[in-house]
Amino acid sequence: xxxxxxxxxxxxxAAPAAIEQFLGFxxxxxxxxxxxxxxxxxxxxxxxxxxxxxxxxxxxxxxRALTAGGVPCFVLHGNRDFxxxxxxxxxxxxxxxxxxxVAELDGERVLLTHGDALCTDDHSYxxxxxxxxDPGWQRRFLALPLSSRELxxxxxxxxxxxxxxxxxxxxxxVNPAAxxxxxxxxRVRRMIHGHTHREAVHDLQVDGAPVQRIVLGAWYERGSYLxxxxxxxxxxxxxx
Numbered sequence: 001x002x003x004x005x006x007x008x009x010x011x012x013x014a015a016p017a018a019i020e021q022f023l024g025f026x027x028x029x030x031x032x033x034x035x036x037x038x039x040x041x042x043x044x045x046x047x048x049x050x051x052x053x054x055x056x057x058x059x060x061x062x063x064r065a066l067t068a069g070g071v072p073c074f075v076l077h078g079n080r081d082f083x084x085x086x087x088x089x090x091x092x093x094x095x096x097x098x099x100x101x102v103a104e105l106d107g108e109r110v111l112l113t114h115g116d117a118l119c120t121d122d123h124s125y126x127x128x129x130x131x132x133x134d135p136g137w138q139r140r141f142l143a144l145p146l147s148s149r150e151l152x153x154x155x156x157x158x159x160x161x162x163x164x165x166x167x168x169x170x171x172x173x174v175n176p177a178a179x180x181x182x183x184x185x186x187r188v189r190r191m192i193h194g195h196t197h198r199e200a201v202h203d204l205q206v207d208g209a210p211v212q213r214i215v216l217g218a219w220y221e222r223g224s225y226l227x228x229x230x231x232x233x234x235x236x237x238x239x240x
Contacts, residue, residue, distance in 0.1 A: 001034035002229035003105060007114065007194025008218035010080065012044035013055045021223045023062045025238060029225070030066055030073075039194045039216060040078025040099070040114030045157060047149035048142050049087025060091045067093030076101070079116045079125075079195065082133060083142065102186050106231045111186045115193030115215070118174040118182065124163065125172075173198065179213060180206045190233075192216065192226065199224060199235060 011019050030036045043056065067073050073094040077084060089096060100113035120126060131137055141149065173196050183191060183206045192214045199217030203210065214233060217224035223238030 001032065002227045003035045003037065004030055004033045005037045005039060005112075005192055005216060005226040005228070006042075006219075006224075007039035007216040008041045008078070008197055009038075009223075010041055010044045010219060011055050011059055013053050015044075015055075018219050018223075019055055019058060021238060022059065022219070025223055025225065026062045026066050030071060031069055033071055036066065036071060036073045037103075037112060037192075038073065038075045038094075039112060039192065040076045040116075041080045041194065042075065042078070042084075043081045045153045046081035046083050046088075047146065047153050048083055049085050049091075050146055052146075060088070063092035063094055074103075076112065076114050078114045079129065083138065100182065100186065102188060105228055108190065108231060109186075109188045111182060111188045111191040113182070113191070113193045115174065115195030118178045118193065119172055119195070120175040120178045122172050172196065174213075179204075183207075183211050190214070194218070201233075201235065 006025075009018065009022055011022060026036075042059070043051075046056075063073055073092070074097050075084065075088075075094045076097055076099045084096060088094070097112070099117070100111055102109050103112055104110075116125070116129060132141075141152075144152075174193075179191070183189070189209065189211045190213075191211070194216040196215060197218035197220075198215050200215050202213040202215070204213060205211070214226060214235070216226055217235070217237075225236055225238070227234045227236060
């Protein structure tokens, strides 16, 4: 059976078609998989495990059905849902993994990461990332009332849209030196990540050896996933 990978699904109540497509993907594809890996940004935002939006309830129920059926589901934090915690795991049966993490897939060590830490040319984002990933900041934020957190999250999304609009696109892509350093530090020859929304397979050379970087696509206009079976990797689309 294949292992499946998705990233940057960005589910919320404003995108009902994407929610239906993801739930359909769970039932039609993931239910027959060896495992599902979600490499960050499953949700457009996640303000805490008391999140009660309709999107959160439906998606969590779909993931619970998947894991109850015997399919393990592993989740990495993204830049939009870095507050997923133990409550989310209890609701869904999913397991949170550290980022980055090295997984053994069909006898090969493969580096899995959301990918935002590789975008080191985007200095303002990296500064923000260091703040919101701080455990102290997260404790203070989660202590706020749910309504306050939702308001702050909406303001953050507006700020993110403005930042994206005024930033040169290449600055928001991965930095080649950061990619090479990640390969060398993990001692792997394959990396899978999302975040940049630039779905592609890149064959590179690092430390004089061939390596491969697989970038997962975003689900804004269509669904997509990566299938790994018998050491073979294939990106597949899901027309909406």
